[in-house]
Amino acid sequence: MPKYDKADVERRMAGAVESLRGDLGGLRTGRANTALLDPVVVEVYGSMMPLNQVATVSAPESRMLSVQVWDKANISAVEKGISKANLGLNPMTDGQTLRLPMPDLNEERRKELAKLAGTYAEKAKIAIRNVRRDANEALKEDEKKKEISEDERKRLEEEVQKMTDKHVEETDAVTAAKEKEILTQ
Template structure:
């Protein structure tokens, strides 16, 4: 954080950064595979497009056919084979099948062991997000203490600000716990 002039600015910046941490966690959790198909699963797959590697979303439309099948519709006719190869070579463990210029990507059901592994990954991501939130709290409290030390704020204002920053932290930690719990339920649902 740059030198914030007031306690209100510190609180505002901290809240914004905590919200960004939650958004980043949601994005990460969206890419973790569950038993269901999700177009975001293919975001990490890159296709050779005239000599450069581009994300699949830039050369094809990825959508859901049904709960367990993705459809990939290339924007150019000649790309279907390259896209199919890129998906097959990815570490997703899926086997795409071409139907003319449409590529179907069925999601195989996950084994019980794989589901447990995925919940561990989800918990790990949640723990990383909590660490980020706590680091933001620490940084904000240090900035408030510096304002008191520089005589820009009183000790009463410091106590109030630290209490409010703790409330932000608690709220965001609870949000993370809720996201993790929901994702674990989604993964373990057969």
């Protein structure tokens, strides 16, 4: 049974890009984005729960997030959770709804966020290259076990390299779009 699995390599590389998209979605730009509150956890009912399990998050305006808390008893816990997340947001309570106006970003903060986006991109590229390395090692092992020929190994290594290049390009494109969004809002 060959160790190399093209579908698995493709899935893992695509997973690195998706993870990057999630990381970049959490970066706060001037525009309201519900993904910004994804990392927020709230202490309710004696345990820590993700915010989306105790409230509905929406973006009714381009510069405002709205958090509709389902249980009135959890409003202060949700408020605390948002404050603890250090997102730079100040919740304003309005009945069972918390309103979160998006503050303007100064130039220095924009540059920090763009740099952070670059750091996330580099982590994704490293993950993609690690998948490539694992795939190439599996191919060499398959060749050593005489399951594939040397020519077949070389052809498959080129295929792995093409997948790597495609996912690195996608990583660059996603990051460039996010950096542009950060720097021009």
